[in-house]
Amino acid sequence: MSPSFQPSVKYQKQLKRDLAAEILATPGGEKIYSCLQCGTCGGSCPLSGYMDFTPRQLIGMVREGFKQEVIESFSIWLCASCYECTVRCPAGIHVTDVMYALKRVAIREGIYPRRFPVPVLAKEFMRMLKSTGRTNEFWLAFKMLVKTTPLKLLTMWPLGLQMLRRGRLCLTFNRIPKPAGESLRQMLESVGERQ
Amino acid sequence: MAYTYFPGCCMHGFARHCQDSLYAVFNALGLELRELKDWNCCGATSYIAVDEYQAFTLAARNLALAEQAGLEVVAPCNACFMVLKKAQDYLARYSNLRERIEAALARGGLQYSGTVQVRHPLEIVIEKIGIKALREKVKRPLKGWNVAPYYGCLLTRPYTLRNGMTLEAFDQLIPALGANLVDFELKDRCCGGSLTGTIEEVGDRLVYILLHEAKRHNADVLVTVCPLCQLNVETHQKQFIRRDREDVNIPVPYFTQLIGLALGIPEKDLGLDRLLVPLDRVLEEHPAELRAAA
Ligand code: SF4
Numbered sequence: 082m083s084p085s086f087q088p089s090v091k092y093q094k095q096l097k098r099d100l101a102a103e104i105l106a107t108p109g110g111e112k113i114y115s116c117l118q119c120g121t122c123g124g125s126c127p128l129s130g131y132m133d134f135t136p137r138q139l140i141g142m143v144r145e146g147f148k149q150e151v152i153e154s155f156s157i158w159l160c161a162s163c164y165e166c167t168v169r170c171p172a173g174i175h176v177t178d179v180m181y182a183l184k185r186v187a188i189r190e191g192i193y194p195r196r197f198p199v200p201v202l203a204k205e206f207m208r209m210l211k212s213t214g215r216t217n218e219f220w221l222a223f224k225m226l227v228k229t230t231p232l233k234l235l236t237m238w239p240l241g242l243q244m245l246r247r248g249r250l251c252l253t254f255n256r257i258p259k260p261a262g263e264s265l266r267q268m269l270e271s272v273g274e275r276q
Numbered sequence: 277m278a279y280t281y282f283p284g285c286c287m288h289g290f291a292r293h294c295q296d297s298l299y300a301v302f303n304a305l306g307l308e309l310r311e312l313k314d315w316n317c318c319g320a321t322s323y324i325a326v327d328e329y330q331a332f333t334l335a336a337r338n339l340a341l342a343e344q345a346g347l348e349v350v351a352p353c354n355a356c357f358m359v360l361k362k363a364q365d366y367l368a369r370y371s372n373l374r375e376r377i378e379a380a381l382a383r384g385g386l387q388y389s390g391t392v393q394v395r396h397p398l399e400i401v402i403e404k405i406g407i408k409a410l411r412e413k414v415k416r417p418l419k420g421w422n423v424a425p426y427y428g429c430l431l432t433r434p435y436t437l438r439n440g441m442t443l444e445a446f447d448q449l450i451p452a453l454g455a456n457l458v459d460f461e462l463k464d465r466c467c468g469g470s471l472t473g474t475i476e477e478v479g480d481r482l483v484y485i486l487l488h489e490a491k492r493h494n495a496d497v498l499v500t501v502c503p504l505c506q507l508n509v510e511t512h513q514k515q516f517i518r519r520d521r522e523d524v525n526i527p528v529p530y531f532t533q534l535i536g537l538a539l540g541i542p543e544k545d546l547g548l549d550r551l552l553v554p555l556d557r558v559l560e561e562h563p564a565e566l567r568a569a570a
């Protein structure tokens with residue numbers, strides 16, 4: 082098949098600056114306009130080989146207002162929070178925090194494929210934490226699989242059985258005691274969603 | 277010496293064996309762990325992907341509770357360790373974040389003034405006991421074992437260790453236990469974290485690289501310091517062996533399990549039987565040569 086060369090051009094009016102403003106207001110993201118576009122972040126990222134845009138490109142695109150392309154990219158979900166980029170960035174940009182912020186925007190705006198595991202896991206994690214104060218990895222994995230790829234449960238049971246045999250599968254929730262749990266819930270509520 | 281113990285969710289769940297060995301070893305070394313009362317999940321790397329202020333509140337509540345207890349905090353999971361340290365750093369650095377979090381804490385009658393020290397148990401062992409003293413306590417040297425250290429990401433990223441400690445200093449733990457140190461360049465490379473459960477193809481690939489390289493360096497054992505790394509690197513071996521027909525079988529104990537063995541602590545107290553990839557083969561190949569502790 083021969084390649085097709087289709088230039089995609091965006092004009093000023095189509096660019097969205099609100100994403101850059103949000104990143105600037107994020108602890109760790111305030112220096113994105115000092116980015117040198119040196120590529121150290123992508124060069125040190127163990128996941129960049131699987132990304133559609135490298136972290137460097139994402140930061141450039143955020144700055145220039147290519148919000149849609151950034152939020153729709155696969156890259157933001159591939160970030161594993163390894164902090165390689167953050168410790169190496171010569172401009173002091175906390176690239177990992179920028180990646181978290183991009184995930185937050187995509188989750189808030191619901192821009193991800195249906196049944197896509199990363200946001201499903203993050204949301205289940207939050208829900209469980211709010212209700213018990215702690216997380217239970219077995220139920221977390223179970224709920225995520227049910228909501229994303231239920232068929233995988235069929236292939237996962239040998240591992241589950243192994244864990245069970247070794248006393249490493251914990252079926253009961255590990256709750257923090259009631260009064261403390263209630264006060265934690267109040268704190269989370271009062272700090273509120275992002276304004 | 278007593279410490280406030282922040283177990284994190286893993287240590288009460290799938291990483292029971294890590295916790296058992298941690299208690300056993302700290303006990304044997306005269307270090308006391310007191311579990312933080314009413315601790316909550318640190319939020320790990322997932323919560324912040326949904327809400328950042330709530331995520332910092334989670335970490336800050338634990339710090340506030342720990343501050344009341346007044347002792348250094350020991351966090352045996354790299355993710356908890358980093359998240360708590362990061363909350364401390366960001367609360368000190370960003371005043372608008374701090375104001376919001378302080379107000380939220382106050383709702384629960386808590387306050388945090390920033391005095392807590394968060395430590396990884398490995399730091400404590402190296403700093404408080406020391407390599408030399410540890411070597412003298414070894415009763416069952418792990419003679420002939422080729423051990424590769426695997427520290428994962430978050431122990432030294434984004435924050436460096438305190439008091440000038442480095443991973444190279446930590447490496448010395450292995451010869452101190454009588455084993456051969458395998459020079460493993462990937463010792464702080466990412467294990468894939470939660471990607472092994474979400475974007476599995478990619479997460480598995482990261483685990484595979486670690487296993488493949490450990491084997492290539494003739495390691496008998498890959499020793500970990502994080503229950504999440506431990507789980508990731510352990511659970512995926514079978515599938516590579518079956519699917520790719522590559523022998524990547526290698527036990528991945530938590531570091532206090534190895535220390536415990538060398539100190540002569542009974543295996544049942546170290547949770548060795550809970551490992552998915554047992555140490556049996558290595559134990560058989562290198563039978564114990566007991567030695568009187570100095
Ligand atoms: S390492 Fe820092 S300065 Fe270089 S491209 Fe990445 S974000 Fe920009």
Ligand code: SF4
Nearest residue numbers: 126160161163164166
């Ligand atoms: S923190 Fe994320 S973006 Fe940065 S190097 Fe690691 S995986 Fe890549």
